[in-house]
Amino acid sequence: MNELHGIIFAYHCNPLLRELTQHRTTSSIPYGGRYRLIDFMLSNMVNAGISDVGLIVHANYQSLLDHVGSGKDWDLSRKHGGLRILPPFSYARKRREGGTYRGRMDALVGVFTYLERIRQDYVVLASGNMAANLPLNDIFEQHLATGADITAVCSARPHSDPRLANYFIMDPDGTVSDVVVRPSTPCGWESMEVYILSKQRLMDLTEHCAAHNAPSFSQDVLLSMVHRLKIVPYLFNGYVAAPSTVADYFARSMELLDPAVRAELFDPARPIKTKDRSDPSTYYGPNSRSNHSLISDGCIIEGEVENSILFRGVRVDKGARISGCILMQSTHICENAVLSHAITDKNVQVNSGRMLMGHKTYPLAIAKDAIV
Amino acid sequence: MKKKCVAMLLAGGQGSRLRALTAHVAKPAVPFGGKYRIIDFPLSNCVNSGIDTVGVLTQYQPLELNSYIGNGQPWDLDRSDGGVHILPPYIKEGDSGTWYKGTANAIYQNMSFIQRYDPDYVLILSGDHIYKMDYEKMLRYHRQTNADCTISVLEVPLEDASRFGMMNVNEKDEIYEFEEKPKNPKSNLASMGIYIFTWSKLRKYLMADEANPKSKNDFGHDVIPAMLTAGEKLVAYRFSGYWKDVGTIDSLWDANMDMLSYDNGIRLFDSEWPIYARTPTRPPHFMGEHASVSHSLVTGGCEVDGVVENSVLFHSVRVEAGAVVRYSILMPGTVVRAGARVEYTILAENAAIGVGARVGTPPPPQNESEDWGITVVAEGVRVGENAVVPAKAMVTRNVKGGGSK
Numbered sequence A: 001m002n003e004l005h006g007i008i009f010a011y012h013c014n015p016l017l018r019e020l021t022q023h024r025t026t027s028s029i030p031y032g033g034r035y036r037l038i039d040f041m042l043s044n045m046v047n048a049g050i051s052d053v054g055l056i057v058h059a060n061y062q063s064l065l066d067h068v069g070s071g072k073d074w075d076l077s078r079k080h081g082g083l084r085i086l087p088p089f090s091y092a093r094k095r096r097e098g099g100t101y102r103g104r105m106d107a108l109v110g111v112f113t114y115l116e117r118i119r120q121d122y123v124v125l126a127s128g129n130m131a132a133n134l135p136l137n138d139i140f141e142q143h144l145a146t147g148a149d150i151t152a153v154c155s156a157r158p159h160s161d162p163r164l165a166n167y168f169i170m171d172p173d174g175t176v177s178d179v180v181v182r183p184s185t186p187c188g189w190e191s192m193e194v195y196i197l198s199k200q201r202l203m204d205l206t207e208h209c210a211a212h213n214a215p216s217f218s219q220d221v222l223l224s225m226v227h228r229l230k231i232v233p234y235l236f237n238g239y240v241a242a243p244s245t246v247a248d249y250f251a252r253s254m255e256l257l258d259p260a261v262r263a264e265l266f267d268p269a270r271p272i273k274t275k276d277r278s279d280p281s282t283y284y285g286p287n288s289r290s291n292h293s294l295i296s297d298g299c300i301i302e303g304e305v306e307n308s309i310l311f312r313g314v315r316v317d318k319g320a321r322i323s324g325c326i327l328m329q330s331t332h333i334c335e336n337a338v339l340s341h342a343i344t345d346k347n348v349q350v351n352s353g354r355m356l357m358g359h360k361t362y363p364l365a366i367a368k369d370a371i372v
Numbered sequence B: 001m002k003k004k005c006v007a008m009l010l011a012g013g014q015g016s017r018l019r020a021l022t023a024h025v026a027k028p029a030v031p032f033g034g035k036y037r038i039i040d041f042p043l044s045n046c047v048n049s050g051i052d053t054v055g056v057l058t059q060y061q062p063l064e065l066n067s068y069i070g071n072g073q074p075w076d077l078d079r080s081d082g083g084v085h086i087l088p089p090y091i092k093e094g095d096s097g098t099w100y101k102g103t104a105n106a107i108y109q110n111m112s113f114i115q116r117y118d119p120d121y122v123l124i125l126s127g128d129h130i131y132k133m134d135y136e137k138m139l140r141y142h143r144q145t146n147a148d149c150t151i152s153v154l155e156v157p158l159e160d161a162s163r164f165g166m167m168n169v170n171e172k173d174e175i176y177e178f179e180e181k182p183k184n185p186k187s188n189l190a191s192m193g194i195y196i197f198t199w200s201k202l203r204k205y206l207m208a209d210e211a212n213p214k215s216k217n218d219f220g221h222d223v224i225p226a227m228l229t230a231g232e233k234l235v236a237y238r239f240s241g242y243w244k245d246v247g248t249i250d251s252l253w254d255a256n257m258d259m260l261s262y263d264n265g266i267r268l269f270d271s272e273w274p275i276y277a278r279t280p281t282r283p284p285h286f287m288g289e290h291a292s293v294s295h296s297l298v299t300g301g302c303e304v305d306g307v308v309e310n311s312v313l314f315h316s317v318r319v320e321a322g323a324v325v326r327y328s329i330l331m332p333g334t335v336v337r338a339g340a341r342v343e344y345t346i347l348a349e350n351a352a353i354g355v356g357a358r359v360g361t362p363p364p365p366q367n368e369s370e371d372w373g374i375t376v377v378a379e380g381v382r383v384g385e386n387a388v389v390p391a392k393a394m395v396t397r398n399v400k401g402g403g404s405k
Helices: A015-021 A037-047 A062-068 A104-110 A112-116 A136-146 A199-211 A217-223 A246-257 A259-265 B016-022 B040-048 B062-069 B103-109 B111-116 B135-144 B158-163 B199-211 B219-229 B249-258
Strands: A004-009 A052-056 A082-086 A122-127 A150-155 A166-170 A176-181 A189-198 A231-236 A282-284 A289-291 A293-295 A304-306 A321-323 A338-340 A342-344 A355-357 A364-366 B005-010 B053-057 B083-087 B121-126 B129-131 B149-155 B165-169 B175-180 B189-198 B234-239 B243-245 B285-287 B292-294 B296-298 B307-309 B324-326 B341-343 B345-347 B375-377
Touching: A004 A037, A004 A104, A015 A246, A015 A364, A037 A052, A037 A062, A037 A122, A037 A136, A052 A104, A062 A082, A104 A112, A104 A199, A104 A217, A112 A199, A122 A136, A122 A199, A136 A150, A136 A189, A136 A231, A166 A231, A176 A217, A176 A231, A189 A199, A189 A231, A199 A217, A246 A259, A246 A293, A246 A342, A289 A293, A293 A304, A338 A342, A355 A364, B005 B040, B005 B103, B005 B135, B016 B249, B016 B375, B040 B121, B040 B129, B062 B083, B103 B111, B103 B121, B103 B199, B103 B219, B111 B199, B121 B135, B121 B199, B129 B189, B135 B149, B135 B189, B135 B234, B149 B219, B175 B219, B175 B234, B189 B199, B189 B234, B199 B219, B219 B234, B243 B249, B249 B345, B292 B296, B296 B307, B341 B345
Parallel strands: A004 A052, A004 A122, A052 A082, A150 A231, A289 A304, A304 A321, A321 A338, A338 A355, A342 A364, B005 B053, B005 B121, B053 B083, B149 B234, B292 B307, B307 B324, B324 B341, B345 B375
Antiparallel strands: A122 A189, A150 A189, A166 A176, A166 A189, A282 B296, A293 B285, B121 B189, B129 B243, B149 B189, B165 B175, B165 B189
16 A cells, blocks of 8 residues: 555635636636646646545535546545545534635644544645646655655745745755745745645644644644754756636646646656546648647637637637637637637637637636626 | 346457558457547447447457456446456366357357346447447337347448348348348348347357357358248348448548548537547647648647648647648557658558658549559558658558668
8 A cells, every 4th residue: 555645625716716716616727728727636646656535625616526526537436545525524513604714724624534544654735726747756755765744845936926825944954944924025945835744743733733723734834833843845846837816827828838848747657637528539620720729639620729728629610710718628619709818618608700809918718608 | 137138249350451450459449530449339339328238259469459448437337237348268168168260159158148147138249330329229129020130231332232241121121031242132231240139049049050060150151041041030120320341441541531521420529429438648739830730630649730631640649840641540659750741541559650751642543543552551660761651552560761662
């Protein structure tokens, strides 16, 4: 049995992502033509041989449940272990009704009985809101080698709004000496919010935080215990995308048109898996034209597409022109419609002759199921 | 548990007429239509028709086919009761075991498998046809007509009848005669190789057939004629719609080209009758700056920067800038390097065409030439820089650069 257990925090619902999180959590936002953000962390874990994964959700998670199902597309539908969805058990009754978790420690307190039953000695805590292809095995090996209490994965490439990120200041000996929580300007190493620690340590910290009504992992564990715990960073050099606003989502998506980015994110040695939809191949019509675009299976393209990302099952009819757009699953662009810098969510239909223009600094997002 | 109907899929054929394409895989495992393998069609038809117990009879190059089918999950055939089962020939107590001698013998050797489900009916399928068919409707017809055996038939032009097994029927579509590839056909109803038998009847005839040392143990050759002679009720079930035997290079190429038109009768995009496949995880395909793709199918993981016309690209194919691909089928993992030209060709998995090479040619203007045909490059073969591979060639070894083979 693998010694690592995975816990993914998938309860966030970032309001800055507007239309994109209207019907779903941040972790189930479609990304990269055929994936949801959650696919990356799930695949990272499975690719590291992790067989048991807990997915912490709170509200608005129907879309996420639809997507992960029993976990079979990640080989996580198992007799023992496998994927466990963790809604807030008795949490709502004990605390206030509604609302959401106040922080990750609050969430872990909410699923404490689950933590007790973890079969593995070590746990990786990770955000489900991020696209990155992480070598979790290497990170785990470093964790064992350094004898750290907590290994914190950091990014060598700044990828977030600093006001939403945590940073680590390093001692000369390579351990973390200070933690900076959501500063206005970046300082030190940016955290990817992926941590490895022992199950025992996790239980102790969760009990401690429950007793002290301390809900935040960043504030109440990392920051307040930085001098008591040996926190060692792991520097990850690869591509990271953790979209925080619609414009940021748009920019991070368009980076995928760069072959170097795709090579890092879709490393064939660690494939990113997603829900299987049994689509046929994409059909290109006789007078279609498609350039510099990432296009998924199951599309029918008879118009013109450039600098765009098309998800599965998109239709672009004759005479339609798509430029700099992200068209999510089953979008239908009718004849002669013109779209530029738009994001259409699932099942959007844009009728013939419509013109929709956004800008890369303010892409036009059209909510799920809308008919324009 | 008892099942109403169990399907038996004959997938042991060597597919010798596909030659280079079946050197390492059984015919039913040959890639088809961008996303599929041939066997996906009968398997998906079973599932869509509500048949959840399928035996797949294999004996030739089974590795690829076995690993493809696996536990049957892509077709929802991973069942605790029933599901898909691979059935190779095996050694029985007291004999040394034999290969499947013929189609009927293959079923005979697996009678105990069928008996476990105690079915009322058995559906016999072959793994080399492309079609969509609701077997449930055919089964209903079999029961309504109170037949012992129902054979699915397709109307074909009389001039083509000499290529098929033909069913001669009376005014009630009851079969009174079966003729294999007749010179002077009496009917235009061709057998599609799809049979429904009432299991108790089939069992009896399989045992009699096995006991007959002169029999070739083949359904068309022996079992059907024996049933006709004995006066059993055999009826023809008329099917209309797309159906294609893909047993030759030309028909395989043709059928792939058919998939390019939306109204081809197969309608791959129809979500009411999906064709399932085991598909590897690949990111979306990328269309480069210089890509020009028309009337073609392109699949996940491809990187296209050249010209692609009237072609089918399977997953993970690379067509570099300046390369031209026309009327061709590029199976998974193939590479066409810059400046190469590939026309009227089937590239088997992982074949690589070097910079500036020329593979295949368009048909000559008067398309009567015996020398022209589809070019085939076998699995993993490398065609060197500026090499020329002529029409109708079947390349099974690496071709050196610069010269012709």
